[in-house]
Amino acid sequence: MSDTNxxxxxxxxxxxxxxxxxxxEEKSDSMKRIEEWYREDMASGTFMQELSELSPTIxxxxxELGLI
Numbered sequence: 001m002s003d004t005n006x007x008x009x010x011x012x013x014x015x016x017x018x019x020x021x022x023x024x025e026e027k028s029d030s031m032k033r034i035e036e037w038y039r040e041d042m043a044s045g046t047f048m049q050e051l052s053e054l055s056p057t058i059x060x061x062x063x064e065l066g067l068i
Contacts, residue, residue, distance in 0.1 A: 005041075009034060 016022065016030050052059040052068055062068045
């Protein structure tokens with residue numbers, strides 16, 4: 001996850017946490033969803049990195065697809 005996206009994510013989490021209009025359940029559900037997205041994003045990035053290290057050809061193909 002890029003630093004910019006991580007900063008946005010932290011800002012969203014902070015805003016949700018400070019919200020006076022969301023119920024505790026809504027806050028909890030939102031935080032769980034954000035954490036899930038974060039883990040999925042990190043797993044995807046790790047997968048792409050490891051796959052690209054297998055071969056320069058694979059890395060070039062992934063670049064053509066816009067994945068790296």
